Amino acid sequence: MDVTAIREDFPLLTQEVNGFPLVYLDSAATAQKPIQVIEAIDQYYRLNNANVHRGVHTIGTRATEQYEAARDRVKQFIHAKHREEVIFTRGTTAAINLVASSYGNQHLNKGDEIVITQMEHHSNIIPWQQLSKRTGAILKYIPLESDGTISLTEVEKTVTSATKIVAITQVSNVLGTINPIKEIANIVHRHDAILLVDGAQGAPHLQVDVQDLDCDFYAFSGHKMCAPTGIGVLYGKKALLEHMEPVEFGGEMIDFVDLYDSTWKELPWKFEGGTPIIAGAIGLAAAIDYLTELGLDQIALHEKELVSYAIDQIRTIDGIEIYGPAERAGLITFNLTDVHPHDTATVLDAGGIAVRAGHHCAQPLMKWLGVTATARASFYLYNTKQDADRFVAGLQKTKEFFTDVF
Known part of the structure; x- marks a missing residue:
């Protein structure tokens, strides 16, 4: 290189x-941006600045094509099975909160367990604290080894038949620990729980294959991988996302609005209320192209x-x-x-x-x-x-x- x-x-x-x-x-806080990303954003604002999905005029069509092409680029990058499994968010924090507020509110009850670790970023702790307070679920921690790693034996001990959600970072932003996500996913799924992976420090540095990892959700931010601030991704298995309710309501995410009731668009748009982060998604696609070309x-x-x-x-x-x-x-x-x-x-x-x-x-x-x-x-x-x-x-x-x- x-x-x-x-x-x-x-x-x-x-x-x-x-x-x-x-x-x-x-760079663990935020990565610098290559000229290729800066120029992609600049070109959007100079030539294609229009809202997406709603318009039939030429510029709006070009913007929509670029935005949805970015979704396809993310799908390829993380090896998702379906493009509908890629939800654009404001970042890792927003993605984790979406899962906690939607999936968590729908599926957790008093006495259920949420399992995380002490090495988590606050963004992967506080949403679960709040979910446990709302639902009466129990928040548990997988103990760390003396060197700051996780033992699969301790994962086996901590995850039980009462566990509904396990949320863990792929790479610690403090210790640099790289966790064995695939092996953890196997343990989690044997207990019929779901696994969310905080990939904020993983996606910029590691080859990510969400199907091989078999995680149920994977969250990451663009700005840590040479893309703009304010854009991120939530990957979720299609079968889970289809049954989850949106947590932000307004334009873009609706199918039909009546005076007293509304219906939602299909995936992925039901989770992308309001004008989306168009330039950010285009910048993220450019960053993915840049990193992929380097390897x-x-x-x-x-x-x-x-x-x-x-x-x-x-x-x-x-x-x-x-x-x-x-x-x-x-x-x-x-x-x-x-x-x-x-x-x-x-x-x-x-x-x-x-x-x-x-x-x-x-x-x-x-x-x-x-x-x-x-x-x-x-x-x-x-x-x-x-x-x-x-x-x-x-x-x-x-x-x-x-x-x-x-």
Whole structure:
């Protein structure tokens, strides 16, 4: 993979920050956008800006064709069986909330169980907390192993005949843990429960085949995979989606409206009330084309090599704790001893190095780790070994700075 050529596709990466060439290591929060995606959105607004589905004029027809072609592109990308199984949403959060509010409200009762883990992003915790409060269902957690992984034995122990929903991240946004989704799905389905997968950190980095994984729902966001903000996807098995009620009501999603009653459109449109995120969907399709051409396997291998290279160097610096398993996705979450992660991130930023600091929307996991916050460097297809070198050198300088100060 020619990373030098790839970097030329990303305009933002050419800038300097605080007088230094930018090293962007925050792609787990949001990825940068290649010119191919920017141009696809620009072309829509310049040439095809019209609402979809409703109009019969030429521009409206072109917009509708582009929007629905984006749905077909997502279907291919995640290997869904039917295009009707692809629902456009505002992002992973909206997709998970849709399932909790629709499927959850319809199928859960008092005493039923919802099973998640402590490594989940808040977006995959709070909707289930609220569902359990609404229905009287019991929220349970699969215990984590000491290295932040999940044991299938513990999954077997936690999922019972009372379990109705299991919701789990494919890749932890803090630990980098890659969970065995296919094996978990097998356990879940043996108990006649359904499995929702938070793919926010999975879809940008891994080959996703929802049929092979046999998950019932899969949610992901465009902005973490080089697409615009404000667009995401909920995949759901057609048999489940067909019997679910919409949770947003208004234009686009209706078939017929009378004074006192209404009927809904068929899939997928009954879940896409209001004017959809047209430009976002078109941008997502362009991002999928970009990533597919490069190859998700090649991207994952590149990230793995960078992380391994960086960790080997970090381990030579005393006083840095790294969290997560040995086998991980393309991120490193860490803390400098006696230095708040916000201070670490601030010093790194002064040298043009962008990392994340805080609880990463994973406060239960922070509690499990015994910390209030961490710093995180996340790598993507456009990062280089030179970026890793700058990052490690920045950590050494940060450590020396606070050693001298205190």
